Amino acid sequence: MAVNRPEKDGKGKTLVIIPAYNEENNIGPVVSAVKKLSFHPDILVVDDGSVDHTADNARIAGASVMSLPFNLGYGAALQTGFKYSVRMGYGYAIQMDADSQHDAASILDLKSAIEEGAADVIIGSRFLEDPDYPIRFTKKAGLAIFRIIVRVITSKRVTDPTSGFRALNRRALELYCGMYPSDFPDADIIIATHLSGLRIAEIPVKIYPKDSGKSMHSGFKPFYYIYKMFLSMLVTMLRRYPEKRP
Numbered sequence: 554m555a556v557n558r559p560e561k562d563g564k565g566k567t568l569v570i571i572p573a574y575n576e577e578n579n580i581g582p583v584v585s586a587v588k589k590l591s592f593h594p595d596i597l598v599v600d601d602g603s604v605d606h607t608a609d610n611a612r613i614a615g616a617s618v619m620s621l622p623f624n625l626g627y628g629a630a631l632q633t634g635f636k637y638s639v640r641m642g643y644g645y646a647i648q649m650d651a652d653s654q655h656d657a658a659s660i661l662d663l664k665s666a667i668e669e670g671a672a673d674v675i676i677g678s679r680f681l682e683d684p685d686y687p688i689r690f691t692k693k694a695g696l697a698i699f700r701i702i703v704r705v706i707t708s709k710r711v712t713d714p715t716s717g718f719r720a721l722n723r724r725a726l727e728l729y730c731g732m733y734p735s736d737f738p739d740a741d742i743i744i745a746t747h748l749s750g751l752r753i754a755e756i757p758v759k760i761y762p763k764d765s766g767k768s769m770h771s772g773f774k775p776f777y778y779i780y781k782m783f784l785s786m787l788v789t790m791l792r793r794y795p796e797k798r799p
Contacts, residue, residue, distance in 0.1 A: 567664055568643040569596045570634030571616070572627055573651035577605040583649075584614035586657035592664070597637060598651070601630040607651075625735065627717075632733040635726050647720045655718045656759035663720035666756050673725045673751035676711065676743075677718035677758030687762050699740040707747040711755060715739040718758050725751055 569587050573580050580598060587596055598611035602624035611618050619633060631648055638646045645667050649655040659677060666675045679686045688696070692715075699714045721729070728749055734741055746753055 565642075565644045567592070567594050567645040567647060567668075568634075568638045568641070569594045569660065570599065570631065570638065570646055570648045571596065571611075571651050572599045572601055572630035572634065572648075573603065573607050573611065574601040574624060574627075574630070575603045575605050575607060576651040577603070577607045577610050579653045580607050580616075580651050581610045581614040583651055583653055583655075583657070584611055584616045587649075587660065588615050590657060590660060592661075594647075594660070595643075597634055599630040599634045601625060601627070628733055629735040632729060632735070635721075635729045635733065639723075639726050639730055643726070644723050645720065646726055648717060650717045652763065654761050654763055656761065659718065659758035659760075662756055662758065663718070666754065667720035667722055670722075671756075672754035673722050674743075674746055674753050675720040676713060676716050676753065676755045677720075677760070678711075678713035678716060678755045679758065679760040680712040681755060681757035686760075703740050703743055706744050707753070709747070709753060711743060711753070713755065714743055716758075716760070718760060 571580070571583065571587075576583075584596055584598065587594060596616040598608070598616045598618045600608040600611065600618055600620040602621050608618050608620050619637060621630065621633065634648070635646065645664070647660055647663050647667075649657075649660070655677075663675050663677055666672075696713075696715060700711060703709065703711045703714055725746065728746070728751065729742075732745060732749075743753060
C-alpha cells in the first residue's frame with residue numbers, strides 16, 4: 554500500500570474518505586470539489602485495485618491515496634479508510650462515492666450534524682427532500698424491503714438505507730474497523746450499528762441521478778445484491794453485541 558500521510562496529526566479533524574475503483578475520469582473533479590470546501594478537509598482516496606489512472610489522478614488533484622493490491626470490494630475499501638482515520642487520530646470521517654453523484658457541498662451539512670452530536674452515524678438521504686428521486690425499479694423494490702426491515706428491527710425510519718454518503722464519529726469509526734462488511738454495506742450495517750448501541754440519524758443531501766457509466770447494481774446484480782443483503786442481515790441478527798451504553 555502507498556499513502557501520502559497528512560503533514561500533521563488529524564486529531565479532532567474530519568477526514569473525507571472516497572473509495573474508488575476505475576474512476577479515473579471522475580476522481581479528479583470529485584477531489585477538487587471537496588478541496589474547495591471552506592474547512593479544507595483532509596481527503597483520502599482508497600484505490601480499490603484500479604487498473605486505470607485513478608490513483609494518479611487522485612494524487613494530482615491533491616488527495617492522499619491508499620492503493621489496495623487488488624480489487625477487494627466497496628466495503629473493504631471503506632474499512633481501509635476507517636482504519637486509517639482511527640490510526641491517524643481523526644475525530645470524524647465522511648464517506649462519499651467517487652462517481653460524481655454526491656454533491657460536495659452537502660459535506661458541510663453532514664459535518665455540522667455529526668459534530669453537533671445529532672448521532673454517531675449520519676446518513677445522507679436523497680429522499681427526504683425529493684421522495685420522487687429517480688431510481689431503477691429493481692433498486693426501488695429493494696429499498697422498500699430494506700426500509701421495512703430496518704424499521705422493524707431498529708424502530709427507526711431510514712429513507713435511504715443504501716446511501717453511501719455518510720458521516721461518522723470516533724465511536725462509529727472504531728466499531729466499523731472490526732465489523733464492516735466487505736461487499737455492499739447497506740441495511741445490514743445500519744442494523745449492526747443500532748444493535749451495537751450507536752445512534753443513527755438522517756439528513757437531506759444532494760445526490761445527482763446516475764445517467765451514465767456502469768453501476769455496481771446494474772444488470773442482474775440488483776437481484777443478487779438483495780439476496781446477499783438478506784443473508785447478511787440474518788448473520789447480523791445472529792451476532793453477539795456488547796450491552797448498549799446508556
